[in-house]
Amino acid sequence: xxxxxxxxxxxxxxxxxxxxxxxxxxxxxxxxxxxxxxxxxxxxxxxxxxxxxxxxxxxxxxxxxxxxxxxxxxxxxxxxxxxxxxxxxxxxxxxxxxxxxxxxxxxxxxxxx
Numbered sequence: 001x002x003x004x005x006x007x008x009x010x011x012x013x014x015x016x017x018x019x020x021x022x023x024x025x026x027x028x029x030x031x032x033x034x035x036x037x038x039x040x041x042x043x044x045x046x047x048x049x050x051x052x053x054x055x056x057x058x059x060x061x062x063x064x065x066x067x068x069x070x071x072x073x074x075x076x077x078x079x080x081x082x083x084x085x086x087x088x089x090x091x092x093x094x095x096x097x098x099x100x101x102x103x104x105x106x107x108x109x110x111x112x113x
Contacts, residue, residue, distance in 0.1 A: 002026035002102045009094060009107030012086055016111070020081040022096030022104055030054075030074040033099035036081045038092035038109075045095070049081060064090075086111045 008020040020036070035050040049060045049070040058070050069082040079096055086109075093106040 002098075002100075004096050004098065004102055004104035006094065006096055006104045006107040009109045011110045011112065013113050014087060014111055016086050017082070017084045018086065018109060020083065020094055020096075020107060020109075022079045022081075024077045024079070024096075024098065027098065027100060027102065029077040029098075034070075034072060034079040035097045035099075036070060036079075036094060037097055038090075038094045039106075040089075040092040043092075048094070051079065083109070088112060 003025045005023045006020060008018060012018055031053050033050060033052055036048040037045050038048050039045040047061055048064055049068055051058050051070045051072050055072050060068060067085045072079045088111045091109060091111050093108050095106045096104045
């Protein structure tokens with residue numbers, strides 16, 4: 001059974017940091033490109049970042065470039081999203097996704113003073 005379980009969300013002040021984790025099971029994680037997406041209230045889900053199966057290649061949405069870092073630990077079947085210099089417009093539910101099309105349930109990130 002495929003599972004993607006996100007964690008690490010919460011409430012943070014503008015300028016703060018959070019680290020999201022996504023623990024995967026039920027498929028060959030080490031051969032899967034992994035991505036993070038987010039969906040703000042009233043908006044469509046949008047791409048945030050992606051990382052290749054071995055971790056050597058990453059890509060980011062322009063809106064988060066320079067502030068967010070995606071990484072992975074294939075031994076732990078986990079992908080991470082380090083988010084720094086958070087802004088109110090980063091408020092959203094964050095989802096991880098595998099290249100096979102599996103989605104997690106999401107974790108809420110709220111940036112507010």
